[in-house]
Amino acid sequence: MRAKSYLRQIEKDLPAWSGKGWVAEGGADAILAELRERASGGNVAPLAFGVLGALTLGAGVITFFAANWQEMAKIWKLAILFGGLWLAIAAAGLAMRRDVAPMIGHALLLLIVVLFGANIQLIAQIYHIEAHYPNGVLMWSLGALALTALVPSQPVAIAGLVLAVLWTYLESFEFWRSIHYPFLLVWLGFAAIIVKQRWVPARHVALLALVLWCWITIAASGFFGRSHAGDPVYLTGLYVVLAAAAYVLGLICAERDWGGGAAQTIKAYALILGFGALYGLGIHEAQKEASGHALSTGWIAALGVAAALLALAIVSRRRTGNRPRARLIDWIGWGLSATLALAVAGLLFDWPSAEIRTGAFKALMFAATLWFVFHGYRAQERAVVNIAFAFFAIGLVTFYFETFWTLMNRSFFLMGGGVLLLGGGYLLERQRRRLIAGMGEQP
Amino acid sequence: MKIGLGIRLAALGLAMTAVLVAMIAMKQYTLNAGTLVHLETKPIDPRSLFRGDYVRLNYAISEIDLLTVQANGAFERNDTAYVALAPGEPYWTVQSVGRERPSATAGAVILKGRVDYLFQSDGNEHVEPYRTLVLRYGLENYFVPEGEGRALEQPAEGDTLSVMVAVDRFGNAGVTQILINGEPRYSETLF
Numbered sequence: 001m002r003a004k005s006y007l008r009q010i011e012k013d014l015p016a017w018s019g020k021g022w023v024a025e026g027g028a029d030a031i032l033a034e035l036r037e038r039a040s041g042g043n044v045a046p047l048a049f050g051v052l053g054a055l056t057l058g059a060g061v062i063t064f065f066a067a068n069w070q071e072m073a074k075i076w077k078l079a080i081l082f083g084g085l086w087l088a089i090a091a092a093g094l095a096m097r098r099d100v101a102p103m104i105g106h107a108l109l110l111l112i113v114v115l116f117g118a119n120i121q122l123i124a125q126i127y128h129i130e131a132h133y134p135n136g137v138l139m140w141s142l143g144a145l146a147l148t149a150l151v152p153s154q155p156v157a158i159a160g161l162v163l164a165v166l167w168t169y170l171e172s173f174e175f176w177r178s179i180h181y182p183f184l185l186v187w188l189g190f191a192a193i194i195v196k197q198r199w200v201p202a203r204h205v206a207l208l209a210l211v212l213w214c215w216i217t218i219a220a221s222g223f224f225g226r227s228h229a230g231d232p233v234y235l236t237g238l239y240v241v242l243a244a245a246a247y248v249l250g251l252i253c254a255e256r257d258w259g260g261g262a263a264q265t266i267k268a269y270a271l272i273l274g275f276g277a278l279y280g281l282g283i284h285e286a287q288k289e290a291s292g293h294a295l296s297t298g299w300i301a302a303l304g305v306a307a308a309l310l311a312l313a314i315v316s317r318r319r320t321g322n323r324p325r326a327r328l329i330d331w332i333g334w335g336l337s338a339t340l341a342l343a344v345a346g347l348l349f350d351w352p353s354a355e356i357r358t359g360a361f362k363a364l365m366f367a368a369t370l371w372f373v374f375h376g377y378r379a380q381e382r383a384v385v386n387i388a389f390a391f392f393a394i395g396l397v398t399f400y401f402e403t404f405w406t407l408m409n410r411s412f413f414l415m416g417g418g419v420l421l422l423g424g425g426y427l428l429e430r431q432r433r434r435l436i437a438g439m440g441e442q443p
Numbered sequence: 444m445k446i447g448l449g450i451r452l453a454a455l456g457l458a459m460t461a462v463l464v465a466m467i468a469m470k471q472y473t474l475n476a477g478t479l480v481h482l483e484t485k486p487i488d489p490r491s492l493f494r495g496d497y498v499r500l501n502y503a504i505s506e507i508d509l510l511t512v513q514a515n516g517a518f519e520r521n522d523t524a525y526v527a528l529a530p531g532e533p534y535w536t537v538q539s540v541g542r543e544r545p546s547a548t549a550g551a552v553i554l555k556g557r558v559d560y561l562f563q564s565d566g567n568e569h570v571e572p573y574r575t576l577v578l579r580y581g582l583e584n585y586f587v588p589e590g591e592g593r594a595l596e597q598p599a600e601g602d603t604l605s606v607m608v609a610v611d612r613f614g615n616a617g618v619t620q621i622l623i624n625g626e627p628r629y630s631e632t633l634f
Contacts, residue, residue, distance in 0.1 A: 073634065074632070074633070074634045075634040078634075081463075082460060082463070085456070085459060085460070086456055086460075089452050089453075089455070089456045090452075092452065093448060093449055093452045096448060097448050097449065112455075116459050119459075119463050120462075120463065120466070123463055123466050123467060124466070125586055126586075127466070127467055127470045127471075127631075128470075128584070128585055128586065128617065128618055128631070129466060129470050129581075130581035130582070130583065130584055131581060139462060143459055143462070146455060146458060146459075147455055150451040150452070150454065150455050151448065151451055151452065151455075175521050176520060176521050
């Protein structure tokens with residue numbers, strides 16, 4: 001799949017490069033022929049079947065033993081559990097060493113992870129171990145981390161990240177941890193391997209996991225943690241600033257070619273986190289909850305550090321190479337950023353009223369999504385345009401529901417909502433497709 | 444120097460095996476080295492003590508009346524609490540409960556638990572004040588062979604269910620025996 005997307009990108013870029021004389025005559029055809037041959041060879045089907053097979057085999061093993069478990073003596077249960085694990089390890093080693101079917105080898109590595117988790121749960125059941133059960137999920141995830149560190153495997157890394165998210169979810173919602181910091185340590189372990197190996201799907205899963213963790217911390221601090229009212233709002237404001245810093249980091253990575261192509265992915269997820277956080281700051285109930293509560297020095301310090309990171313990122317970017325002269329859209333962007341900074345700072349001082357803060361953040365979100373639509377169009381970045389459009393649409397629908405839910409008769413409200421969704425959705429999608437198509441024709 | 448694939452996988456296998464063996468070893472340490480404590484149970488559902496192969500156990504020490512025992516510290520959900528148990532006949536009873544581990548008095552055992560709930564009221568003209576701490580000790584679920592539990596779903600009138608628990612010096616506990624009328628019905632072994 002990577003080879004095919006790389007081929008598509010090269011097919012787009014080569015004519016321009018040949019025109020500029022960067023590629024010798026005949027060289028372009030040779031490059032394309034080579035890449036087409038590579039792209040036709042790779043096939044993800046064996047991996048997909050292998051992964052499915054591993055999961056099905058694991059499930060079959062588990063259900064077989066579940067049906068016959070009670071009749072077995074403990075010694076036999078342990079023999080089966082440990083024996084099965086070592087059998088999977090041996091099979092994975094055989095498959096990958098002989099290079100007969102490396103895809104099957106990766107599926108067997110995934111089976112090792114499944115069996116390790118099953119062993120943890122079954123041993124806990126056999127010996128009536130009823131400790132802090134999220135620790136079992138943590139051990140499971142760390143097992144996947146150790147495996148992918150020793151034998152790099154993208155399916156294993158993805159499985160480990162999913163387990164890590166499950167672990168942090170359990171700790172946050174079942175045991176009321178407001179901000180579950182240890183997740184970040186485990187996440188960094190997986191991220192380091194993913195960056196080193198330059199895995200693209202795993203990169204998406206890692207960044208999505210981080211965004212999910214941010215959402216979990218907001219939800220947990222608001223509803224389950226021993227927090228002060230308003231903590232979720234301050235945390236959300238912090239994430240807006242950090243998302244902006246991450247976006248600028250993405251810009252730096254793109255310009256300095258760091259991270260093996262991770263720049264676009266970092267920017268996309270930074271946008272998702274930033275827009276999502278802005279959306280959250282525009283919820284009136286949340287802002288009302290925050291009003292009138294003294295802000296601790298901890299939050300002020302955290303926001304200060306985030307602002308410093310953002311400033312550092314901006315200064316670092318401005319130092320790289322020649323910068324084109326700023327255009328009007330850039331000045332609008334700077335203006336929006338300054339307004340956003342003031343609005344987030346407004347959280348610190350508990351002024352103005354919750355209604356004004358809510359309105360300000362809603363307006364900022366609409367303005368920011370529109371700005372990024374135009375910025376993405378100008379920079380030829382489809383993902384930026386698509387994400388901005390999506391959040392613009394979400395904001396519009398939410399605004400309609402919030403504004404007209406109490407003002408209109410229920411049936412008119414629903415009919416109007418249907419027209420908005422159908423008609424508005426069609427118009428937005430048509431406009432988005434026009435923009436995307438127009439980006440392809442830009443010189 | 445690049446380490447071979449076989450060595451790396453073997454190292455991983457050993458590490459995973461060590462983790463799983465450590466789980467068993469820690470539990471067995473508690474059962475073998477801990478002090479035996481006889482606990483009274485209180486049925487969760489008097490009509491169905493056993494649900495197939497999975498038993499839910501509720502203990503007399505699971506709900507502690509903080510107005511009648513020595514209580515130290517404020518309790519919130521998911522806090523760790525240390526319960527000092529004193530030997531009694533036939534069951535051990537709560538001596539004190541606190542957020543910090545107390546130094547054990549002679550003959551007493553310190554059991555570690557997690558706060559589930561704290562019910563409290565200052566009372567009014569209709570209701571007496573109360574302050575009840577609900578704890579979990581990791582002893583609340585017990586697996587029994589399928590079918591054997593069902594035979595005990597309707598215990599005969601007068602039958603009592605109690606549990607023998609081992610508590611180690613760290614406050615961790617494990618069920619060693621399930622007793623019916625003082626006679627062992629299920630016992631824990633390594634194999």
